[in-house]
Amino acid sequence: MSEVPSAPASIGVLTSGGDASGMNAAVRAVVLTAAFHGIEVYAVHEGYRGLVAGGDLIRRVQRGDVDGILQRGGTAIGTARSDKFRTREGRRTAARNMVERGIDALVVIGGDGSLAGANVFRHEWTGLLAELVEAGEISAHAAQRHPFLRLSGVVGTIDNDMSGTDMTIGTDTALHRIVDALDALQSTAASHQRTFVVEVMGRNCGYLALMSSLATAASWVFIPEQPPTGDWQKQMCADIRAGRAIGRRHSVVVVSEGARDRDGNPITSDGVRTLLEDELGEDVRITVLGHVQRGGPPSAFDRYLATLFGHHAVERLLADEPQAPAQVVGLQGNRVVCAPLVECVQRTQAVADRVKSQDYEGAMRLRSSSFRESCRILQTFQQHAARPVPSDRQFRVGIIHGGGPAPGMNTAVRAAVRLGLDRGWAVMAVNNGFRGLRDGDVQEMSWMDVSGWVSEGGADIGTNRFLPDAAALAEIAEQVAAHRIDALLMAGGWAGYRAAHELHRHRQQHPALDIPMVCMPITINNDVPATELSIGSDTALNSIVADVDKIRRSAVATRRVFIIEVRGHDCGYLAHVSGLATGAERIYLPEEGITLRDLTTDVYDLAESFRAGKRVGVVVSCEGTDRIYTSDFITSLFQKEGGDVFDAREEVLGHTQDGGGPSPFDRIQATTMTARSIEFLAEQLESGGRAAAMIGFQSGQLLFTDLTRYPDLVHEDVQRPVHQHWMQYRGLAGVMRD
Template identity: 55%
Template sequence: MTNTPIRIGVLTSGGDAPGMNAAVRAVVRTGISHGCEVYAIYEGYKGLIQGGTLIRRMDWSSVGGIIQRGGTIIGTARSAEFRTREGRRQAAANLVTLGIDRLVIIGGDGSLTGADLFRREWPELLAELVAAGTISEAQAAAHPHLRIAGIVGSIDNDFCGTDMTIGADTALHRITEAIDAISSTAASHQRTFVIEVMGRNCGYLALMGAIAGGADWAFIPEMPPQMDDWEQHMCDVLRIGREHGRRDSIVVVAEGACDRHGKPITAHYVKKVLEERLGEDTRVTILGHVQRGGAPSAFDRWMSSLLGATAVEELLNADADAEPKLIGLRENRVVRLPLMTCVSDTRQVAEAIAQHDYERAIAMRGNSFVEAYRTLGTLIQSQPSPPDRLRRGHRFAVMHSGGPAPGMNTAVRAAVRIGIDRGHTMLGVRNGFQGLIDGDIFEMDWMSVSGWATMGGAELGTNRKIPQGSELYQIARNIERFGIDGILMIGGWAGYQAAYKLYSERHIFPAFNIPIICLPATIDNNLPGSELSLGADTALNSIVHAVDRIKQSAVASRRCFIVEVMGRDCGYLALMSGLATGAERVYLPEEGINLRTLQSDLDEMMEWFRRGKRLSLIIRNEKANPIYTTSFICSLFEEEGGKLFEVRQAILGHLQQGGDPSPFDRIQATRLAVRCIEFLIEHADRQEPVGAFIGYRGGKVQVHPIEDMPRLMDPVHARPREQWWLALRQMTRLLTTPPVFHQVEQK
């Protein structure tokens, strides 16, 4: 007698969101890898009630090739019938008949609330079904409890307990792409555009879209304008901005925005105000469902995969009567939280807005939301706040070092405007530490960084120069000559080394006794004290977009693609792009490559192609092995594959460093730059200024003493000694290799 396998159901409900398919794929493959049977419930709760062909068992290939697709392949629908006792009883009957007693629900607060009610009623529903003769007592006894794990799928990012919900990052991509495109035509004609974005009771998309797009004004539901005559205040700020040289004005309006009396602030009303009071040619763009559609971003792919896999593990390990959990994300870490507590907190935000208790509403969104709102208030000013005459202003230098990384310009813009607004002089250093040596330093004003929020590259210039010998003396002289009271270095490992060099030479050069702080900016994501660096998310999206196109080109024939990505001796881009694209194999410098690995991977690939597979994808870091190069592996696989499949290589190169920064990189650049300026202001007057580096660690922004740099770094490979993302290595294997692959098929 064999044991009946655990059976898990997965459904998507409510509005669709990019990344849902990645979550469904992860649920199905993780469940199969753990020996479970996984069923997809099509059309949400409607399918749960109708049953039949709408509840289908999935195999490994059922979810192949869906990670890059938007929407949800298993469909979603709102079901009024599930809100009734009769509807839930029929849903229970369908599940018990199939032996399913574990559910992963991917949806919004209404979907997750319905799931919890279903779970609590489960024993009573089964008793009613037994009494009616619909199911047997044995069937009911075999499934006495219903286990639930919830994942939030919502582009609005309106759910408490998780920093990001599935689809929100992709929606931000659509919004910033639209703002970037509109800004260019607006500047050409000196027009004003009012852009309406989704959000209902949550202003996340409007707020972060305004920061990422460099907008000039924004309206969000959580914090209406402070004054009744907000119309005049807005017009005054926009008019002054035009007088100072701004050629366009962008106003972002959340669809749920209102004034302090609850009166809706619509995009068309804002347009009317601007036309009547400023006499400007104003246009309205309502983005609508374009925000919800399209291929998911790299972040939504790997995050959704992580959440889906974790949801299955939660269902397998939780006690039978355990409270259902929300599987969410805090920064880059998965968290498990009481589901209904999160639902309750989410609804309290909406209630606070309805009661006009806006301070409470915005506070419940979290510190990072409040901080972002305050920062936007400074960035959108047409000119800095009047200086405090009683307070001495400092002179802070901003510079780059290392390779260019998307987000560098965004960080400079935020640093310059925040610094000037707080009464300080901001100096730009051209061409990294070479500019500090040459004295290529100039004062930056408010409008000198206009438009920098969206620009890729490094407008100040950058290189990998690390000063030595007499060059340190030249830097000391220029620090004294220009009266520099602190330095913000935005860059990569070379910049960190150079900053550490200055700090270490303070006993020789007194001029170096100023606060110095390093902000991580490199696509390699290989810096100490920060789990994420500016530019890495943009590079990851560039890789994912390229691989999507590569996969499309392979449809007509059986091909293996070997894609080489950057990263130096850090495999972050390789592993995360492998997770986001569904690559079968990822080769990392941390693990290396040997002949035995290549032979095993080749054997497996050949077996896949014999079974009808049409595409195989391998991601290789540029320094995974000095001998087994991309070209070598390509030639090896092509020779051994014979006529079974073709092999092609794609070396993505510097396209990974280029392009405009992603919304994620723009937002984090702004957030970190604000913290860095606050650090310089705090330490500029201290007798013993310190050196430091900033970053995200353990879900929080942390500042580390520069003395810790050698302890945290592996100097031989120029990467952190601890790399959080390596813990995801096993998941990439689990989601790409079926557990039964190596079993011999019986004829």
């Protein structure tokens, strides 16, 4: 037998199972990454059915063939079930079709069933080829050239039910669809004092139902992993009545399609409606969201995630030995990782088996810690008021913003107020940031003061970039003492972190400032230390992506390059991620700067692309990239040098990135991060501690970093942290150029 090739001859890519927004981005990433390495790619249309049918359903694809699919929902290469592929005869035919085209590696994008089927195919590969040789359908030489089937799995399913990854492609987009629908229903339900029962997808996983409920303040939720206990019918009706009594004008009950009671009986939207109408005597309406959850353009996160996954899937095929076990590409701790496909499928199916056997505690143990924590937090928020908590001392905790406004600030205040009140604390909102604290502009908040804030953009208690000087610090200390504030939660950005650090740094000089503090990252720029992600940046990214999509469509009939300027100050996070999520040809970052050589190379490369047929070009630049080569300068240069090949236009997106309601991701993370911050403050208050910390995502965990380390974690001369996790994916921009 000849030597085994060190790299695949050709790679096939297919999408299988239910469609999920972001699959196109993954296909595009596979094609562009393989092309970057000089490897041929074949798109298998209609999933496994196309693999068996062969012919024109298995087509060679070039870089230009995936231009324009990034922003499209569904899957451009189609998906279909195949009974034939479930048989050995069907898989033998599929193997012949692949060998005839020189394909000996597959990237399969789909759910656990699709990936399990691919793994069976991989294990049978050698035997299938032997049978084909014996039958005279392929030559012995062809079989020797392709002795192994390399396989990478990419999880694409809206249910987020696959083990081995924190998020699956399509889940975030589905959450956007659900949350948008629930937000719309909240307003019409409030107008009529009405209850809505909303059914969402999820199979045996309650992720979509749970997280959409957390993001929209739903009154009740039913999920497969945690059936309601006791006489839940009476409890649900009593809770909704209690909500009406304190002024709530509407109620929304979310039902996951796989929900069951403790005896395994299905809980249906029809059943819940009948119960509520009979017990409450009011009009109840049902909304079944159905397949609308699957459709539409993918969110910014799904485009970025799918791009990372597709790229990594190909790189894994190139790096592994051909006989190495198949891997699933996933996200763990905000990092792209690989895990053995067989183990991931087995653990995924184990959860479904636990639910089916009514071992609900076992099913919950197999879910992530964040899933379990979200269940616990939601139970507190669904209360109509704080629980009576006996306490020897009622602590007084302040919530304050600092820095520019960002989506998620109101969500965080709502969470802090309700979680604090539920502990028996007095929660004090500081209006107008640290300037307001200096002036004593402080108000005590009640449970219903923050009703509806979960979905509100902006910062209702106000924020600014005020940095207290020595005189202001003395006045702030007086106000902290006067209002008897025992602890402080600062939810904001760069200026807020600096201000909080100043308070903590002067605690010896002003004893009133020697109190527990937590800094929580809420800024669209993602430029504060001790965290890999900041609340607000996801909303900004979705705003940028939506605007760039419109700009691209507006230029279909022209030959034009758009220079898109996005926010970020000295941090290029928004530019980098939005550039990858929109298929930008070039991305300029403050971390790298711009040289005249860069601009010269880029303008001539773009001209060549337009001569080859390109119709629209996008260049994304961060606002602080270069003080000389500004967006206006670049536009003028490209306009001049583009000549009669293309023209250029500048678009400064500006403050549109700050506004709007927070995305589902930002709502959920603002809530869970606030909950963890409240726990930290509770530990300090109850033990007599006075620690100050910064909370943030680090390797996928919410961790606390001592606030005294703040100066060591940021640059002295620019507004960004020393370590930026996202920069490790910077090289991907060059690979992903259409």
